[in-house]
Amino acid sequence: MENEKRSFFKDFKKYLPLLQNLAGKDFKIKYRRSVLGVAWSILNPLLTMLVLTLVFGFMFGIRDYPNVADFACFYIVGAAMWNFFSEATSGSMTSVLAASSLIKKVYIPKYIFPLEKCLFALINFAFSLIAVAIVMAIRFKHIEIGVTLVMLPLPVLYCLLFAVGLSLMLSAVSVFFRDIIHLYGVILTLWMYLTTLIYPLSMIETRINYDSKIQVLALNLIKYNPMSVYINTFRDVVLNNTWPSLEQHLLCLGYGLVMLLIGSLVFKKLQKKFILYI
Numbered sequence: 001m002e003n004e005k006r007s008f009f010k011d012f013k014k015y016l017p018l019l020q021n022l023a024g025k026d027f028k029i030k031y032r033r034s035v036l037g038v039a040w041s042i043l044n045p046l047l048t049m050l051v052l053t054l055v056f057g058f059m060f061g062i063r064d065y066p067n068v069a070d071f072a073c074f075y076i077v078g079a080a081m082w083n084f085f086s087e088a089t090s091g092s093m094t095s096v097l098a099a100s101s102l103i104k105k106v107y108i109p110k111y112i113f114p115l116e117k118c119l120f121a122l123i124n125f126a127f128s129l130i131a132v133a134i135v136m137a138i139r140f141k142h143i144e145i146g147v148t149l150v151m152l153p154l155p156v157l158y159c160l161l162f163a164v165g166l167s168l169m170l171s172a173v174s175v176f177f178r179d180i181i182h183l184y185g186v187i188l189t190l191w192m193y194l195t196t197l198i199y200p201l202s203m204i205e206t207r208i209n210y211d212s213k214i215q216v217l218a219l220n221l222i223k224y225n226p227m228s229v230y231i232n233t234f235r236d237v238v239l240n241n242t243w244p245s246l247e248q249h250l251l252c253l254g255y256g257l258v259m260l261l262i263g264s265l266v267f268k269k270l271q272k273k274f275i276l277y278i
Contacts, residue, residue: 011109012109015108015109015112018108018112019112019115019116019119022112022113022116023116023119023120023123026116026117026120027120027123038127041124041127041128042127042128042130042131042134043131044128045076045079045080045083045128045131045132046076046131046134046135048079049072049075049076049079049131049135050072052075052198053068053071053072053075056071056075056198069138072135073135073136073239074200074235074239075197075198076131076132076135077132077136077234077235077238077239078196078197078231078234078235079197080125080128080129080131080132080234081125081155081156081159081227081230081231081234082192082195082197082227082231083124083125083128084121084122084124084125084128084156084159084163085121085159085162085163085227085230086188086192087120087121087124088117088118088120088121088122088160088163088164088167089163089166089167089170089184089188090184090185090188091117091120091121092113092114092115092117092118092167092168092170092171093114093167093170093171093174093180093181093184094171094174094181095113095114095116095117095167095171096110096113096114096171096172096174096175096274096278097174097175097278098113099113100278103274103275103278104275104278110267110271110274111168111267111271113171114164114167114168114170114171114267115164115167117167118160118163118164118167121163122156122160125156132238136238136239146241148236148237148238148241148242148243149237149238151237151243151244152234152237152238154237154244154249154252155230155233155234155237155244155252156234157256158230158233158252158253158255158256159230159234159252159256160256161253161256161257161259161260162226162230162255162256162259162260164260164263165256165258165259165260165261165262165263165264166259166263167263168260168263168264168266168267169259169262169263169266169267170184171267172266172267172270172271172274173266173270175270175274175277175278176270176273176277191225191227194221194222194225194228195222195225195227195228195231196222196225196228196231196232197227197231201222201223201228201232204218204219204222205219224251226251226255226259229248229251229252229255230252230255232248233248233252236248
């Protein structure tokens with residue numbers, strides 16, 4: 001076991017420049033021949049926020065956020081975390097298949113490819129924080145910016161652990177079952193609506209019938225959904241000027257470590273047969 005750990009860290013250090021080069025290559029390809037280039041990483045969340053604010057803020061209205069500008073802040077902070085997770089896992093899922101020609105020619109630790117997609121998503125997330133800062137600056141008088149911002153990297157790190165674990169599992173399974181590539185888009189859509197991305201948890205808590213076991217189950221599913229926990233923790237730090245509770249830290253870290261362990265075990269078990277299916 002100890003020898004395996006040493007071998008892993010030795011390989012990781014050796015191929016770290018490759019990981020950086022692959023992330024740089026993806027970054028260049030994404031914005032190649034684009035007039036605005038990297039500015040789209042800032043404009044995309046802003047434009048999506050404007051559309052959803054128009055739909056949910058003006059047309060339907062959310063009683064917990066009577067001021068549409070407050071809803072815009074609420075949404076874009078959560079969307080930054082959700083888009084990071086979604087991009088990391090969706091991109092990682094086909095990473096091994098996309099690198100099949102390279103895998104067949106030379107030895108490269110196969111976990112490098114899903115890990116690189118997570119790193120690339122993290123870079124895009126960093127740019128999306130500029131969009132978050134712009135919206136919060138507009139609402140500066142209504143939002144208290146506090147010292148809790150020093151905790152900002154922590155929920156991101158927790159979510160990264162979870163995303164890497166799920167990415168390892170998805171990238172391994174998709175080599176053998178290609179249907180999951182198409183199915184995952186549907187799963188992500190369902191997952192998004194079960195996450196407190198567009199609506200606050202308080203809105204659900206005040207509307208359910210606690211005598212109904214199904215509704216209580218649905219509430220717990222939303223409340224303890226890993227992405228709801230990550231997004232709410234991120235909002236507490238960035239938007240609500242609140243220190244995350246011990247329960248939040250334990251849930252965030254627990255979800256991340258458990259998923260990372262499961263993903264690593266699945267990937268390690270299946271990677272030996274990749275060459276037969278790619």
